[in-house]
Amino acid sequence: MVVALLLCAFSIFNFVGVLAQGAWKLIDQLEDPELKDLASRLPQTILHSRASNTVKKYLGAFRRWKLWAVGHNLSPIPARPHEFALYLQYIGETKGSKSAAEEACNAVSWVHSSAGLPPLLSDSFVKATLEGLRRSLAKPVVKKEPATVEMLEAIVEDAERSGSLSDLRLATACLLGFSGFMRAAEVLELRPCDCIVSGEMMKIRITGSKTDQLRQGDELLVARTKSRTCPVAMLERYMAINHISQDDQRYFFRPIQKMKSGEKLRESGRISVTCLRDLFNRKIAALGFPAREFGLHSLRAGGATAAANVKVPDRLFKRHGRWKSENAKDGYIKDSVESRLEVSKSLGL
Structure with a gap:
């Protein structure tokens, strides 16, 4: 390619x-x-x-x-x-x-x-x-809203209810993007050989990223949460249903082929960012969320926002999201009302 x-x-x-x-x-x-x-x-x-x-x-x-x-x-x-x-x-x-x-x-x-x-x-x-x-020509920047855990729970619940391979594929991609602070392109580039599950965690090898100018790659750790929205369990389920082996060199998120017996992943290729965006927007609109306020980058921003608002240490936060600067990192976070109120509460008034 x-x-x-x-x-x-x-x-x-x-x-x-x-x-x-x-x-x-x-x-x-x-x-x-x-x-x-x-x-x-x-x-x-x-x-x-x-x-x-x-x-x-x-x-x-x-x-x-x-x-x-x-x-x-x-x-x-x-x-x-x-x-x-x-x-x-x-x-x-x-x-x-x-x-x-x-x-x-x-x-x-x-x-x-x-x-x-x-x-x-x-x-x-x-x-x-x-x-x-x-x-x-300057215009105010209108950023998409961060995705929320409630939104992901709704996507996962809908995938379980429908039993559709397309819905399961979307749910898996969304959970990986949210939990790993990953860009859509990074999610779609993942292959089984890049993801190693070991006990209570999963190691994800990021082979290419827009912030990785020297193409050195990076390693991302994602914990097994044992909840309904556990990204590790969801990926394992996706691999099992599609009979994907750990050493498979093909992309995870390939196009789906419809057959008389049901749906199955095509043998090669991968879906595009545009395709994933359309699937995501249609799904959240069907689930009652204002689709215009969200995009695929909402997943990365949503994970970052959730971590920031529970006060994850800054050094670990930056490393997980693979940000090189404070400005880049801070642009993804939408502080909660509770976090913002901490400023005035700490003044001793």
Whole structure:
């Protein structure tokens, strides 16, 4: 999957003309066979400077800039600051989104850097234009509400009542996301060989995460709670029903195939984040929860909020959620009324 994405990215990378600019132009003039051999593998190394999904997003944004620039007889690469500033103005007026302008800046700056050209974000004119768009297009951030234990209990109860494999799959994914403070993408990447149950706990190996820039992986511990919503017991039940062995290399959360005899997981693939989001939103709406107020990130935020409000030590809290900074961690927590009242109660008044 990653190799295919990189090969696709490489073809686009070459297409946009990066390999004929800046440092690449100088490399192309080398005559030493050994150096030429090294140079042939250098573009793929450059593509590894960002996560594969980020590269895909950047190349898409650069392609949109290229189409606009060519349509106005401008140079897409190297991009001239004053011309690119006009493109940012165009994005601001047509998209009305500061994030689209930021993505364009980051993408073209990265492509410039990949060719050994000065990044556009270092130009004062471009910086001033982007900052102006950030301020004029800024909108208040509306975060999704954290999921609650009551919501998970309702999802689990519904799965037990229906006996549906789809409902069991959703309940298992939700419990893992909540208990492990996991992002949806991390949950969907899990394989049986990544999860080892040992007595009263389960070890989960996180092989890839957006905060794991060096791809070193991480280990997550989840306790067996012996309750109806125990994530360990639910995963064991999911594995037993689907005859999944501990050393299975396939994804846990694969698409479901409907048969005359019932439902079963497909042999390969995995469901997408979009698919899981739709299943989650439809389920909580059917259970009477306001679906618009929740999303898949509500599971990570819900687990973090529940832990914070029972005063889990900060160091363990950060490690469990794999947060690198206090600001990142605090953004997930919605303090309870009781916790907030502790501030004034402690003043000695």
